Amino acid sequence: MQIRSDMLSGKTERHLRELSVGCLLHEAAIEPFMAFKAAATQQGFDLQVASGFRSYKRQLAIWNAKARGQRQVLADNGQPINLSCLDDREKAFAILRWSALPGCSRHHWGTDIDIWDAGAVVPDYVLQLTPSEYQRGGPFYDLRCWLDDHAEAYGFAEPFAIDRGGVAPEPWHLSYAPVAQQFEMQVDLSFIRDVLDNSELVLRDTILVNLDEIISRFISPGFLSKPSEKHE
Numbered sequence: 001m002q003i004r005s006d007m008l009s010g011k012t013e014r015h016l017r018e019l020s021v022g023c024l025l026h027e028a029a030i031e032p033f034m035a036f037k038a039a040a041t042q043q044g045f046d047l048q049v050a051s052g053f054r055s056y057k058r059q060l061a062i063w064n065a066k067a068r069g070q071r072q073v074l075a076d077n078g079q080p081i082n083l084s085c086l087d088d089r090e091k092a093f094a095i096l097r098w099s100a101l102p103g104c105s106r107h108h109w110g111t112d113i114d115i116w117d118a119g120a121v122v123p124d125y126v127l128q129l130t131p132s133e134y135q136r137g138g139p140f141y142d143l144r145c146w147l148d149d150h151a152e153a154y155g156f157a158e159p160f161a162i163d164r165g166g167v168a169p170e171p172w173h174l175s176y177a178p179v180a181q182q183f184e185m186q187v188d189l190s191f192i193r194d195v196l197d198n199s200e201l202v203l204r205d206t207i208l209v210n211l212d213e214i215i216s217r218f219i220s221p222g223f224l225s226k227p228s229e230k231h232e
């Protein structure tokens with residue numbers, strides 16, 4: 001399938017299929033995910049997808065709400081940051097730590113998912129998607145260990161497993177590598193500039209001034225082709 005720029009930037013749903021109510025995935029990722037989920041079930045996990053495809057519009061709304069101080073931006077320690085104390089550059093980098101630039105989120109592709117284990121918590125558990133839930137002592141630590149050892153065999157990679165100084169570690173984020181790699185290769189400077197040119201993005205001028213650094217730290221293609229390191 002040819003990857004057009006509207007598929008890359010989350011502006012179409014035509015390559016997607018419904019995995020469950022409200023959750024869309026790339027049509028080529030549905031069966032691999034079902035096989036992966038079945039393997040997890042055999043090990044006693046109740047694998048659930050918290051987030052699959054996310055549209056450009058949705059990502060833009062999240063970004064702009066954060067940039068305007070209407071939605072929390074967290075520091076590495078999990079505490080909310082007071083954005084009014086930051087200049088525009090600091091604001092943009094603080095948001096990028098946890099939120100992708102609209103148009104450049106891997107969730108736009110339909111190949112990437114955030115997962116958790118519904119069997120490890122009480123039925124009315126409110127999922128946070130915070131590192132502590134996936135660390136030793138957290139409810140999803142067992143799932144994380146299993147993912148580290150088995151996700152790859154089913155085609156799923158962990159692009160944000162370790163902290164490279166850009167996007168904060170997201171042990172819950174998996175990427176269906178055979179398809180995601182093809183998307184990843186299409187993300188280049190002209191695509192990113194085009195997305196920004198046609199964007200109602202708050203902090204857009206700041207992003208443009210700092211674009212080289214932002215690309216190398218937060219968007220840099222080739223996550224999947226870099227050797228992965230296992231967590232402790």
Ligand SMILES: [Zn+2]
Pocket residue numbers: 051107112113114170172173174
């Ligand atoms: Zn994610």
